[in-house]
Amino acid sequence: MKAEIEAAHARIQPCIRETPVEPWSHAGESVFLKLEHLQRTGSFKLRGASNKIAMLSPQQAARGVVAASNGNHGLGVAAAAQARGIAAEVYVSTTVSPAKARRIESLGARIVVAGDDPLTAELSARRAAEKSGRVFISPYNDLDVVAGQGTIGVELQRQLPKLDAVFVAVGGGGLIGGIGAWFKAVAPQTEIVGCWAANSPVLHECLRAGRIIDVAEEPTLSESTAGNLEPDSITLDVCRGVIDRHALVSEDEILRAMRLIKDTEHWLIEGAAAVAVASYLQEAGRYDGRTVAIVLCGRNLSPAALERLG
Amino acid sequence: MKAEIEAAHARIQPCIRETPVEPWSHAGESVFLKLEHLQRTGSFKLRGASNKIAMLSPQQAARGVVAASNGNHGLGVAAAAQARGIAAEVYVSTTVSPAKARRIESLGARIVVAGDDPLTAELSARRAAEKSGRVFISPYNDLDVVAGQGTIGVELQRQLPKLDAVFVAVGGGGLIGGIGAWFKAVAPQTEIVGCWAANSPVLHECLRAGRIIDVAEEPTLSESTAGNLEPDSITLDVCRGVIDRHALVSEDEILRAMRLIKDTEHWLIEGAAAVAVASYLQEAGRYDGRTVAIVLCGRNLSPAALERLG
Numbered sequence: 001m002k003a004e005i006e007a008a009h010a011r012i013q014p015c016i017r018e019t020p021v022e023p024w025s026h027a028g029e030s031v032f033l034k035l036e037h038l039q040r041t042g043s044f045k046l047r048g049a050s051n052k053i054a055m056l057s058p059q060q061a062a063r064g065v066v067a068a069s070n071g072n073h074g075l076g077v078a079a080a081a082q083a084r085g086i087a088a089e090v091y092v093s094t095t096v097s098p099a100k101a102r103r104i105e106s107l108g109a110r111i112v113v114a115g116d117d118p119l120t121a122e123l124s125a126r127r128a129a130e131k132s133g134r135v136f137i138s139p140y141n142d143l144d145v146v147a148g149q150g151t152i153g154v155e156l157q158r159q160l161p162k163l164d165a166v167f168v169a170v171g172g173g174g175l176i177g178g179i180g181a182w183f184k185a186v187a188p189q190t191e192i193v194g195c196w197a198a199n200s201p202v203l204h205e206c207l208r209a210g211r212i213i214d215v216a217e218e219p220t221l222s223e224s225t226a227g228n229l230e231p232d233s234i235t236l237d238v239c240r241g242v243i244d245r246h247a248l249v250s251e252d253e254i255l256r257a258m259r260l261i262k263d264t265e266h267w268l269i270e271g272a273a274a275v276a277v278a279s280y281l282q283e284a285g286r287y288d289g290r291t292v293a294i295v296l297c298g299r300n301l302s303p304a305a306l307e308r309l310g
Numbered sequence: 311m312k313a314e315i316e317a318a319h320a321r322i323q324p325c326i327r328e329t330p331v332e333p334w335s336h337a338g339e340s341v342f343l344k345l346e347h348l349q350r351t352g353s354f355k356l357r358g359a360s361n362k363i364a365m366l367s368p369q370q371a372a373r374g375v376v377a378a379s380n381g382n383h384g385l386g387v388a389a390a391a392q393a394r395g396i397a398a399e400v401y402v403s404t405t406v407s408p409a410k411a412r413r414i415e416s417l418g419a420r421i422v423v424a425g426d427d428p429l430t431a432e433l434s435a436r437r438a439a440e441k442s443g444r445v446f447i448s449p450y451n452d453l454d455v456v457a458g459q460g461t462i463g464v465e466l467q468r469q470l471p472k473l474d475a476v477f478v479a480v481g482g483g484g485l486i487g488g489i490g491a492w493f494k495a496v497a498p499q500t501e502i503v504g505c506w507a508a509n510s511p512v513l514h515e516c517l518r519a520g521r522i523i524d525v526a527e528e529p530t531l532s533e534s535t536a537g538n539l540e541p542d543s544i545t546l547d548v549c550r551g552v553i554d555r556h557a558l559v560s561e562d563e564i565l566r567a568m569r570l571i572k573d574t575e576h577w578l579i580e581g582a583a584a585v586a587v588a589s590y591l592q593e594a595g596r597y598d599g600r601t602v603a604i605v606l607c608g609r610n611l612s613p614a615a616l617e618r619l620g
Contacts, residue, residue: 020348020350022350025416040330099574103335262616266352266578268578306572306576
């Protein structure tokens with residue numbers, strides 16, 4: 001995927017922000033935070049959506065795009081569509097937070113409320129896309145989207161040329177798949193650490209099983225990585241080839257990591273970002289003196305998570 | 311000062327981050343936040359310090375620099391000195407927060423604790439600088455520092471070419487002096503709104519009096535704008551020429567603005583940044599439909615402020 005990620009990197013430059021890397025002084029001199037939560041729209045999802053939308057043919061673009069998401073992917077698709085000046089419809093379930101829906105609309109997308117859960121919304125979105133001949137943009141099950149997320153790897157490798165390990169939260173696997181594919185191609189000695197909320201170890205269990213299975217989940221602060229995988233997801237194979245180690249963290253560890261980043265850096269980060277931080281903290285001994293990057297993937301906390309953070 | 315600010319802008323590029331501007335969807339389509347709290351070191355102070363330090367002669371640089379600051383200016387001087395590879399000594403009072411002191415040290419500066427209040431620390435720092443022939447870097451009373459802060463104006467004007475007003479918190483007057491000088495030179499129709507915590511209206515009262523006077527202060531959440539002015543401060547004249555309107559906000563308004571930015575944008579901002587936000591909110595009616603920028607000048611909240619924010 002190296003060529004695809006390189007092409008994505010060039011393609012999405014006008015739409016995205018190259019996010020900074022900063023030392024995390026709390027954790028010592030060789031631990032760095034990749035500040036992807038400063039990305040436009042508040043999360044990395046803008047990268048994948050921007051790449052996908054930039055690759056549409058003029059005919060496809062003219063018809064507009066469809067997505068289903070109650071959160072970051074919806075924001076990413078809306079912003080990327082707005083940047084190309086095309087129409088976007090974002091299907092949400094009735095459980096969407098009003099603030100998120102307003103924000104998606106403020107980026108020019110049309111909101112369609114369909115069903116009481118994300119899966120129903122997604123099925124409706126896919127049906128609507130098919131009927132109308134519009135492109136449906138998956139949040140992770142699409143190599144163009146994964147290549148877009150991989151552009152974080154391009155930046156990281158240039159920002160920290162001697163990187164021993166990268167900690168990345170795993171949901172659908174698009175983020176770690178893209179970043180990992182880049183490093184495996186250009187710096188295979190860099191360890192790729194997949195980080196999960198123990199309450200929702202979906203792709204972790206699928207990788208162990210060697211196939212996509214139904215994984216039981218408990219509620220988690222890492223809202224944006226929650227949810228089961230599509231049965232045909234391409235990210236299973238991508239992730240199998242790139243994730244070197246697995247870390248699982250408890251809800252307590254996630255909350256403590258959110259608080260620590262708030263207190264030491266004055267950043268509010270999503271539970272998903274804190275999963276990567278907490279995983280590093282769990283493993284810190286192993287990485288003593290080595291150069292480590294932790295990807296802070298987003299800052300779009302729900303009001304409930306904000307409340308718990310205090 | 312246009313030429314000085316332009317020169318500063320070119321000079322400090324390698325040291326600073328050009329900070330983004332984002333629409334503040336909460337406040338409508340034409341209200342923008344200048345995200346200077348994302349600056350390296352967490353505040354705009356890095357700009358002025360970087361300009362001053364970049365302008366030192368090789369001889370001056372070889373001797374190192376001295377500053378006095380319990381906060382953002384200390385961080386800015388430390389980071390700028392580290393970037394040029396020169397020594398920096400930062401005088402702090404015993405009231406400095408341990409976390410801030412550690413952070414200044416982690417940027418390679420030497421901390422000298424001198425006295426129980428900032429004024430004593432400053433007098434000691436000036437004495438030490440004079441004795442040793444080193445340059446003392448003032449946080450605001452220095453045109454090179456003011457020109458450095460003015461580079462925010464250069465960015466803003468390019469990012470938002472048709473700007474009707476800019477809201478800026480005022481402490482020593484370096485930030486608004488620099489930004490205002492830029493706009494008066496290149497876009498004088500842009501209104502410069504000075505924003506004060508009503509509990510600490512120092513430069514506001516000095517401008518009314520027409521000279522630098524002693525102004526009584528109450529404690530304020532806007533910690534980094536607090537404190538009286540040096541009797542000879544050049545910022546009085548600079549600010550007289552550039553501030554078009556004055557806004558004063560209460561502690562309640564500041565706290566509410568901090569919370570609103572936290573809830574709507576997921577940014578933690580300093581009280582000083584919230585002073586500008588609160589001032590805009592107070593005056594919103596007046597700016598309806600006009601393009602407005604609010605400068606979020608920093609994110610280095612004290613633990614106490616973080617606690618109050620909740």
